[in-house]
Amino acid sequence: MNIFRRGIISIFAALSFLGFIVSLAAGVVIYCLNKKRILNILFGCSCLFVSLWSLSEFMYRQAGSYATASFWIKVRALALTYPLAFLIHFLLIFTKKTKWLESKKIRLLLYGPAVLF
Numbered sequence: 001m002n003i004f005r006r007g008i009i010s011i012f013a014a015l016s017f018l019g020f021i022v023s024l025a026a027g028v029v030i031y032c033l034n035k036k037r038i039l040n041i042l043f044g045c046s047c048l049f050v051s052l053w054s055l056s057e058f059m060y061r062q063a064g065s066y067a068t069a070s071f072w073i074k075v076r077a078l079a080l081t082y083p084l085a086f087l088i089h090f091l092l093i094f095t096k097k098t099k100w101l102e103s104k105k106i107r108l109l110l111y112g113p114a115v116l117f
Helices: 011-033 036-062 065-093 099-103 104-116
Strands: none
Touching: 011 036, 011 104, 036 065, 065 099, 065 104
16 A cells, blocks of 8 residues: 655545544544443444545545555445434434434435445
8 A cells, every 4th residue: 555655645635534533533532421322322423434434535545556446435435325324313313303213114214225335
């Protein structure tokens, strides 16, 4: 893996790596504040997948070959599907709209596309 191209890291790759660090740190801190609270768990999971998304962007931008870049783009596609589902679930609980989450159909619509993708 070639992290540095000609001695200079791409600014876009550096920003992706910074996003990885910030989102991972935010997720870990919020989760550790109260490990049993569902809001902390959902926010932590959302941050975990956003950090994976950012890490995969960093890695494919620094890839030395097409095959390596292709692998990290596939990882990014996987990481793109889950944060929105976790965030919507988080927002429904945060806004006290938990009645919507009682239906299995709503949960299937929420997490189904992420699982199928």
